[in-house]
Amino acid sequence: MNNVLQLKQLTKTYGDFAAVDQLSLSIKEGEIFGFLGANGAGKSTTIHMIASLIPITKGEIEVLGKNIVKNRRFAKSNIGIVPQEIAIYEDMTAYENVRFFAGLYGLRGALLKSRTEEALAFVGLDDKHRSFPRDFSGGMKRRLNIACAIAHRPKLIIMDEPTVGIDPQSRNYILESVKKLNAMGSTVIYTSHYMEEVEEICTRIAIIDHGKIIAEGTQAQLKSIITDQKTIGIEVRTMEGLNLEKLSGIAGVRSVEANEERREIRVSSDAEVNNLNRILKELLADGMEIRAVEERQPSLETVFLTLTGRSLRDN
């Protein structure tokens, strides 16, 4: 498979501060690549360099095998960027917005019309052609923001946190459309603060912190990095009587999560401490009825927390 995007020792400094620090990465055709990083990790800065919005301090970027500085127009025409902040014209209708941006990629005439309609349908705004974005909900604006980036059918679509602050319905719509776009042949880079989104759609993930990639691979690969921790899932009949604090106090236990829906208690603990008996005893003492006990893979959240020492979202 060919590389759609390759970053080689990519660096961006502001004064002494390295926002992106010797970042190397290859993204292959057909991937949905997740970019995970806390606030200020350098995700947007990387994307801005790929989009030729800011100059590269050091290193190289290749899009479809061509250096983007030497082939700026080529690179730009093959990329569609969904910016983190919504960037659409409030004084133009949804249709005109998409049409205008698609036109900048050289589409004209009948093709322009059909692609514009297609992109709007794709994000579920086909009944809003003549509406102005100022009357839109946050989710609808986000979807229009996406439509403006995909009408020209780019090889590479880069979405910088496309689901910030929107309703669950719009979010699902967006996640579905990312999968559809991918199925239609676009490679996607997806950055998000929401772990579940990344877990749901991404085929490969890079965790970026302080401008550097600290881990990269499929979800299974990332989870297997964590060997000093075990996660135990305990299924119970009901959550009644559960005392999280008592469980957290047990030696070796790092965190306890309770999943009401699945009636499962997840305990993450140091791998070498043998504390399963203690945990079960405490639960039984509280009168809980245990249905099953299973070793579980650590969640991506745990992986992230362990690797970066901070949580993905600080809000």
Next chain:
Amino acid sequence: MKDTLWVFRRTMTTMLRSYKSLLLYLIGPIVGIGLSFLIYGNEQQVAFRVAVVNLDGEQAVAQDVASFLSGVERVKLSELQNAEEAREQVQTGKLDAALVLPSGFSQGMISGEGSAALELVSIDSSMAASYIRTYLDPHLESLTALGRTALETGTEFEEALAKYSSAASPVSAEVVEDRSVQRDMTNRSIGYLVLFMMFSAVNLSAFMIKEKENRTYFRLLTTPISGRTYTLSNVAANLVLLLAQIVAMLVVMKGLFHIDPGVPMWPLAIVLFLFAWVAVALSLVIVAFSRHSMTTLALQNLVIIPTCLLAGCMFPIDAMPESMQGIAKFLPQRWLLDAIDRLQQGTALTELGMHLLTLAAFALAFTLIAAYKFGHNKDTRTFI
């Protein structure tokens, strides 16, 4: 080129869609014409009520003065028998002025002694008095000169007077005056046009700042078009708008208000087009130096209104103190208005090289400053 046109079209559509700005762009200058038409047009229509009190009887000279006055534009002449009555009517405002020709007036003229005895009754500093004086004084001087010549050459005064009257009819004065009003209207209209052009230019250039604030500018830059192409298309839209303003204004001025600028249309249009470039370039400078659209608005008012005032766009420059008139030499608006002034006085466009060059230099300097400043604003932080 295709990209430029594409962005250009969007700019035009957006501009035309916001009817508020359209009002400013096109209706503004036309309102300006209407305004100057009212100001100067009215002045022309008000007639002065003047009475002649002829105490000198059936003398030819006295009769000549009276008939001269009645021929003057904007004078409504009546006759009174009594000087007292005339004074009273002036006092009460029934008359604007009264001209008393004392007995012996004609004799004084014929003998070449002058018109000292003539009395013009009016309220202090009344417009009517000075207006009448402007016409009457030269006429009386001519009559006195006529009297002197007649005396010296021994010809019959009455004969000379008849000859003189037929040659120097006051009708010619009327025509001259009429033209100058038209010119004043033209100059004022153009003054307002200049003001609106400059405002419109900044408004349109401010589109670029607004696009930065909406972040659409940065999104544009992720597409194949470059920042330069984008700016170019904005400038093109701006120039087209200003040219439309100029054309609309000239057409309305001539076609609707029948104001004759006293200049052939082409030279007038050419200097105005040149000024359009100045206005657009200046707007680019203003935009280049403002980080937010609020700054642009502030700078717009701060720069345009005082300079337009100083340059004589809103009021005649002669009303300004001498020192201010000196400052005006550094303003492009002054050079434009002055160029038009000279065109009206019959100077050919080809002889106005200095004016045209100065305007072009202003435009070029502004363009360069803006280009330099744009080149050094590489701030994309707002995008994050």
